[in-house]
Amino acid sequence: MPPRSLFAKIWDAHVVEELPGGNALVFMDLVVAHEITTPPGALAIEKNFDDRLYDPRRIVAMIDHVAPAKDSATALQAQTVRTWAKRHGIVFHDIGDNGICHVIVPERGYVTPGMTVCCGDSHTCTLGAFGTFSLGIGSTAQAGAMLAGCLVLQRPKVMRVNVTGRLGNGATAKDLALTVIATIGFRGGTGHVLEYTGEAIDALTMEQRMTLCNMAIEAGATTGLIAADATTAAYLAETPLAPTGWRAEHADPGAVYDAEVTIDGSRIRPMVSWGTNPGECAPVDGAVPHDASAASLAYMDLRPGQLLAELTMDQAFIGSCTNARISDLRAAAEVFRGRRVSIPTIVTPGSQAVRRQAEREGLHDIFQDAGALWTHSSCGPCLGMSMGVLAPGMRCISSSNRNFPGRMGDGGRVHLAAPAVVAASAILGRIASPAELIREAVPA
Amino acid sequence: MIVTGDVLAIERANIDTDQIIPARHLTRLDDSGMGEHCFEGLPDGAALLASRPHAKILVTGENFGCGSSREHAAWALVQRGFRAVIAPSFARIFEENAYNNGLVPIALPQAVVDALAHAPRIEVDVRTEVLYPAGGAGIPFALDPLRKAFILGGGYLPFLAGKLDAVRAWEAAR
Numbered sequence: 264m265p266p267r268s269l270f271a272k273i274w275d276a277h278v279v280e281e282l283p284g285g286n287a288l289v290f291m292d293l294v295v296a297h298e299i300t301t302p303p304g305a306l307a308i309e310k311n312f313d314d315r316l317y318d319p320r321r322i323v324a325m326i327d328h329v330a331p332a333k334d335s336a337t338a339l340q341a342q343t344v345r346t347w348a349k350r351h352g353i354v355f356h357d358i359g360d361n362g363i364c365h366v367i368v369p370e371r372g373y374v375t376p377g378m379t380v381c382c383g384d385s386h387t388c389t390l391g392a393f394g395t396f397s398l399g400i401g402s403t404a405q406a407g408a409m410l411a412g413c414l415v416l417q418r419p420k421v422m423r424v425n426v427t428g429r430l431g432n433g434a435t436a437k438d439l440a441l442t443v444i445a446t447i448g449f450r451g452g453t454g455h456v457l458e459y460t461g462e463a464i465d466a467l468t469m470e471q472r473m474t475l476c477n478m479a480i481e482a483g484a485t486t487g488l489i490a491a492d493a494t495t496a497a498y499l500a501e502t503p504l505a506p507t508g509w510r511a512e513h514a515d516p517g518a519v520y521d522a523e524v525t526i527d528g529s530r531i532r533p534m535v536s537w538g539t540n541p542g543e544c545a546p547v548d549g550a551v552p553h554d555a556s557a558a559s560l561a562y563m564d565l566r567p568g569q570l571l572a573e574l575t576m577d578q579a580f581i582g583s584c585t586n587a588r589i590s591d592l593r594a595a596a597e598v599f600r601g602r603r604v605s606i607p608t609i610v611t612p613g614s615q616a617v618r619r620q621a622e623r624e625g626l627h628d629i630f631q632d633a634g635a636l637w638t639h640s641s642c643g644p645c646l647g648m649s650m651g652v653l654a655p656g657m658r659c660i661s662s663s664n665r666n667f668p669g670r671m672g673d674g675g676r677v678h679l680a681a682p683a684v685v686a687a688s689a690i691l692g693r694i695a696s697p698a699e700l701i702r703e704a705v706p707a
Numbered sequence: 708m709i710v711t712g713d714v715l716a717i718e719r720a721n722i723d724t725d726q727i728i729p730a731r732h733l734t735r736l737d738d739s740g741m742g743e744h745c746f747e748g749l750p751d752g753a754a755l756l757a758s759r760p761h762a763k764i765l766v767t768g769e770n771f772g773c774g775s776s777r778e779h780a781a782w783a784l785v786q787r788g789f790r791a792v793i794a795p796s797f798a799r800i801f802e803e804n805a806y807n808n809g810l811v812p813i814a815l816p817q818a819v820v821d822a823l824a825h826a827p828r829i830e831v832d833v834r835t836e837v838l839y840p841a842g843g844a845g846i847p848f849a850l851d852p853l854r855k856a857f858i859l860g861g862g863y864l865p866f867l868a869g870k871l872d873a874v875r876a877w878e879a880a881r
Contacts, residue, residue: 279877280873284851284854285851286854299734300778307864308864336734336735340734383778385775399800400803401777404807406864407867410864411868411871412874415867450721480774485799647731665725667725668725669726669729669748673729
């Protein structure tokens with residue numbers, strides 16, 4: 264057998280049957296089910312397939328997007344998943360024990376390297392950080408995985424993204440994620456799995472790897488993927504389930520990839536998005552590019568060459584499946600400590616477990632002493648559903664993943680950045696790097 | 708299966724699923740009630756739809772349907788009357804969702820799509836994989852042969868249900 268990529272090994276180990284047209288029937292070890300996209304499939308199976316599931320033990324369900332329900336319609340969604348999970352004996356995380364699925368699934372230890380995972384949620388690629396093949400799908404495909412244990416998939420190509428050097432200069436995994444998208448393009452990963460390798464990747468913590476893989480979908484990729492190592496093993500050993508019995512797979516030496524790109528990690532600086540997709544980003548101390556698309560400029564009300572640090576913000580949001588884990592909150596708290604926000608600021612932990620850990624560390628006091636709103640876990644305003652939705656024309660600096668037009672509310676303008684940059688911007692009321700605050704505090 | 712209808716052309720790249728159906732409408736238990744909110748996330752969405760009220764064929768830019776996995780985007784388009792989308796490229800999840808809902812995703816080179824945007828009507832022969840712009844010559848396209856079968860009859864879930872024994876046998880032998 265020729266040398267294989269890590270992706271190829273996981274894929275090959277899960278193909279039940281090759282199908283016409285380059286498709287395959289691919290076994291799913293785990294289906295993650297949340298209240299927004301699960302009900303249509305669950306009800307279709309109940310109605311047309313005698314309510315039979317392939318294996319309820321291979322499903323984990325939770326209240327995720329809107330927790331608690333914001334109205335009767337979302338309450339009905341939650342209640343539908345709740346009763347469905349109970350009826351089938353599916354593990355279920357109800358409000359109080361809930362979280363964003365891409366936060367709660369890894370933190371509890373539900374994933375192990377080599378697994379395949381799917382969920383009706385595009386950011387399922389987050390779990391590729393654990394050396395799993397994890398992907399977002401539609402409700403019908405999720406229903407198929409619950410009904411027959413499999414997805415029908417076109418075999419994706421594999422793009423190796425090699426990140427050399429070490430992140431420095433205040434750069435974080437979020438800045439790396441934005442740089443990857445800017446490098447390969449907003450649709451540059453379409454049809455591919457991004458297999459991340461290199462010294463900079465090896466040095467990332469699991470939470471940083473999740474942030475990086477989380478945004479693979481923002482380059483159009485099927486998913487991101489990082490080989491498991493000692494960092495992975497140490498993280499999993501600390502989870503409540505502390506899963507054992509898994510084996511770390513790696514790409515074979517000499518594995519051939521369909522595409523390869525190399526990024527110098529040591530050159531990455533704190534980034535912020537200026538446009539209407541995550542690939543439209545620049546260093547925080549940079550400017551709107553001169554070749555910016557007219558449509559993006561018009562929507563964001565910007566002009567070419569405008570300094571990003573001149574942009575005043577109306578709201579700051581730290582949260583989402585990208586950047587709301589404990590290390591993200593610690594990074595934000597470090598910036599907030601002893602300072603005051605000058606714009607409305609919302610801090611939303613990625614799960615209730617993250618919330619409790621943050622409170623054990625006193626981070627909630629730091630956020631609230633700074634004047635920020637400290638909330639329970641939810642997807643919140645990231646997708647414009649609740650808890651901080653924008654009005655037309657409002658500009659929000661956000662640790663989330665999408666700056667699409669209207670994403671956080673009709674006409675709202677979103678600038679994506681790492682938690683520490685969001686915190687610094689919340690304090691100064693404009694796009695700012697944490698380094699500016701340090702300079703401010705220690706006059707030359 | 709032949710789809711014939713008016714064309715709505717929205718010649719923009721990267722129309723994401725938040726623009727096709729904003730998240731505030733993702734609060735139903737089933738796929739109903741999406742059509743009336745189709746393209747609500749596009750500032751001029753309502754005007755565009757009103758300009759071609761009976762459109763069945765959407766001609767649009769590359770990377771159509773990027774972003775969120777919400778199948779609601781395919782439901783909204785189908786319920787609004789669309790039966791085919793012609794674009795230079797599609798986001799993966801949207802393309803899968805389109806096939807699973809009988810919405811034919813047709814990928815053609817940008818130059819061909821640009822020309823089709825000016826056709827008032829298009830006839831799409833799904834079975835032979837040829838489309839005919841009004842008054843023009845036939846243009847061949849290629850569909851995923853398996854997913855095309857889901858559209859022409861049967862559907863995705865019955866196909867998977869038919870594989871249940873094979874999957875159980877595979878897992879037992881794993």
